[in-house]
Amino acid sequence: MSNALLRHRRRLAAGVIVAVLALLGLSVLAFGGAPDLVVYNGRSQYGDEQSFREFGERTGTSLELRGGTAPELFERLRSEGSDTPADVLVTTDLANLWRAAQAGLLAPAHSAVLDRQVPPEYRDPQGRWYGLSLRIRTPMRSTERVPASAITSYEDLGDRRFHGRLCLRTSNNEYNQSLVADMLAKRGRARTERLLRGWMANEPRILGSDVDVLQAIAAGRCDAGLTNHYYLGRILKDDPSFPVAPAWPDQDGAGAHTNLSGAGVVRGARHQAAAVALMESLTARKAQVHITENSELAVDPGVPAPPHIRDWSTVKRDPIDVAAAGARLPEAVALMQRVGWR
Numbered sequence: 001m002s003n004a005l006l007r008h009r010r011r012l013a014a015g016v017i018v019a020v021l022a023l024l025g026l027s028v029l030a031f032g033g034a035p036d037l038v039v040y041n042g043r044s045q046y047g048d049e050q051s052f053r054e055f056g057e058r059t060g061t062s063l064e065l066r067g068g069t070a071p072e073l074f075e076r077l078r079s080e081g082s083d084t085p086a087d088v089l090v091t092t093d094l095a096n097l098w099r100a101a102q103a104g105l106l107a108p109a110h111s112a113v114l115d116r117q118v119p120p121e122y123r124d125p126q127g128r129w130y131g132l133s134l135r136i137r138t139p140m141r142s143t144e145r146v147p148a149s150a151i152t153s154y155e156d157l158g159d160r161r162f163h164g165r166l167c168l169r170t171s172n173n174e175y176n177q178s179l180v181a182d183m184l185a186k187r188g189r190a191r192t193e194r195l196l197r198g199w200m201a202n203e204p205r206i207l208g209s210d211v212d213v214l215q216a217i218a219a220g221r222c223d224a225g226l227t228n229h230y231y232l233g234r235i236l237k238d239d240p241s242f243p244v245a246p247a248w249p250d251q252d253g254a255g256a257h258t259n260l261s262g263a264g265v266v267r268g269a270r271h272q273a274a275a276v277a278l279m280e281s282l283t284a285r286k287a288q289v290h291i292t293e294n295s296e297l298a299v300d301p302g303v304p305a306p307p308h309i310r311d312w313s314t315v316k317r318d319p320i321d322v323a324a325a326g327a328r329l330p331e332a333v334a335l336m337q338r339v340g341w342r
Helices: 003-023 049-059 070-083 093-102 112-117 154-158 174-187 189-201 210-219 229-238 272-282 285-292 307-314 322-327 329-338
Strands: 037-041 063-067 088-092 130-142 166-169 205-207 224-228 244-246 256-266 317-319
Touching: 037 070, 037 272, 049 063, 049 272, 049 285, 070 088, 070 093, 088 093, 088 272, 093 174, 093 256, 093 322, 093 329, 112 272, 130 154, 130 174, 130 210, 130 229, 154 189, 166 174, 166 210, 174 189, 174 256, 174 322, 174 329, 189 329, 205 210, 210 224, 210 229, 210 244, 224 229, 229 244, 229 307, 256 272, 322 329
Parallel strands: 037 063, 037 088, 166 205, 166 224, 256 317
Antiparallel strands: 088 256, 130 224, 130 244, 130 256
C-alpha cells in the first residue's frame, strides 16, 4: 500500500473516532465555554475545523461540533425532534440533504448573502439547505492498462473489455444511489436500467469504499472503477505517480455527474441568526478555499481548484437535479437491487 493511501486511511480512521466520540455524547470540538451554536457535522472527517474556528474567533461565537456519519446524524435529528440541541446540520450528498428537508428537519434560511454566494443549482429553492462543496462522481481508469480513449461515458464501464476487471462500491452507498437517481431523472428508466445491467454483466468486484476501488485499480485487481473525484485528488497530492486517472464522462454531452455536500438550519434552532451567519461564513471565499485544499471543488465559481488538480476545474459538469433526483431515490435503490448490484 502506498504512503499516500496509508495517510488517507489514517484520515478516515480519525473520522471514525470522531463519530464514535459523538455517539458517546462527548464534545468533539468546542471553542469557548457553553456553546452558542451546536453543529451536527457530517463532514467531521474532511478537516474543515479551521473554518469553524475562524468563524468563532471572528464573531465571538462559541461552537460545539458533534460528528457522525450522515445517516447517523439524520436519525439523531429525527429521534430528538423539537428537543434537539442542534442549530446547524452539515452533511454530505444530495440524498442526505433531500431526506432531511423532506422529513421537515430543516428550516428556510432566508439569507440574501447565501443566495448571492451559492449558485441556484447548488441550493434548495426554498432555502432549506445550501451547497458547501462539489463532488464529481466519475469513472476511474488504470493509467498503466487503460488508454484515456477507452472510457468517455458512464456506459463505457459496461464494455466487455472490463469483464471481471471493474470495481464498484456497494449499492447501499449514498453517492451511488444519488447518481442512479439523477440518471433516472434525466435519462429515464429504460436507458438507466440498460446502463446498470451493462455494468453488472461485467461481474464487478464490489468493494466497501471509494478508496478501496482506487487501491484495487492501482494494485492491478481491477482496470476501471467509479469514485468521487476528491478521493483520487487527495492521493495524488501526496503521490503524483499514483497510477490511476479520472476518465471524465460525457464531455461532448451533459457532462460529469456532480453532487454536493451542504448545510441547513435545523428547524426550531435556538440560535437561528448565528446558524445563518455560520452558513454564510462557510460559503464565503476564505472558507471555500479551505474546502478546495481537501481536493473538493468550491460552490463559489470564482474559487479555483487547488494546484494539484487545477486542470480538473475545466471539466464539464452536470449538476444533480435536486428535486427530481431526490424524489427518485427509492426507485433508484429498488432498481440497483433488481439488476443485482450488491
